[in-house]
Amino acid sequence: MNIKKKVIVVGGGFAGIQLVRKLDDKLFDIILIDKLNHHQFQPLFYQVATSQIEPSSISFPLRHVFRNKKNVMIRLAKVSGINSTENTISTNIGDFKYDYLVLALGCKTNFFGNAELSKNTLTLKTTYEAIRIRNHILQTFENIITAKEEEGKAC
Numbered sequence: 001m002n003i004k005k006k007v008i009v010v011g012g013g014f015a016g017i018q019l020v021r022k023l024d025d026k027l028f029d030i031i032l033i034d035k036l037n038h039h040q041f042q043p044l045f046y047q048v049a050t051s052q053i054e055p056s057s058i059s060f061p062l063r064h065v066f067r068n069k070k071n072v073m074i075r076l077a078k079v080s081g082i083n084s085t086e087n088t089i090s091t092n093i094g095d096f097k098y099d100y101l102v103l104a105l106g107c108k109t110n111f112f113g114n115a116e117l118s119k120n121t122l123t124l125k126t127t128y129e130a131i132r133i134r135n136h137i138l139q140t141f142e143n144i145i146t147a148k149e150e151e152g153k154a155c
Ligand SMILES: Cc1cc2nc3c(=O)[nH]c(=O)nc-3n(C[C@H](O)[C@H](O)[C@H](O)COP(=O)(O)OP(=O)(O)OC[C@H]3O[C@@H](n4cnc5c(N)ncnc54)[C@H](O)[C@@H]3O)c2cc1C
Pocket: 010, 011, 012, 013, 014, 015, 016, 033, 034, 035, 036, 039, 040, 041, 042, 043, 044, 045, 046, 077, 078, 079, 080, 104, 105, 106, 107, 124, 125
């Protein structure tokens, strides 16, 4: 009797998606967990930030990506802890047990310890942040229209 191993993959970015695609569905049952329910295609964040394309063009629902893989279950959750003795992970929707755990969490913006940078810069690691930059640019153009002449020149 072939009992499938349970794999938990945390992170539906490039790494997590590639792995889940390649794991043999006869050998593994997979739970893909991400704090977002969609994959974000990061190389096109710049185009979203500069209003060239819409966020929906770079957002791919994970359930749609894996709709044909019956051994893959998607869970929208934020992972907060790992208990490697019990083989469980903790999330905001409860604990999950695994045989194998893969962490594919990506990375955070590094401010190299500069608190001023972290306070005063706009980061670009998520679609939400791309939209924030877009709104900031558009708002700045709006401000120019109503600015006094000398302020307008400064912009
Ligand atoms: C603006 C920009 C442009 C880029 N352009 C290029 C390019 O042109 N060419 C290129 O090769 N690379 C490019 N990159 C880099 C490339 O996008 C990354 O190297 C790649 O996305 C990393 O993949 P990943 O799977 O490791 O992480 P990510 O794609 O970041 O995925 C990590 C996933 O983990 C999830 N996650 C994180 N923490 C938790 C948690 N606690 N609980 C649950 N889920 C969690 C996140 O929601 C995310 O979905 C670019 C990156 C950026 C930001």
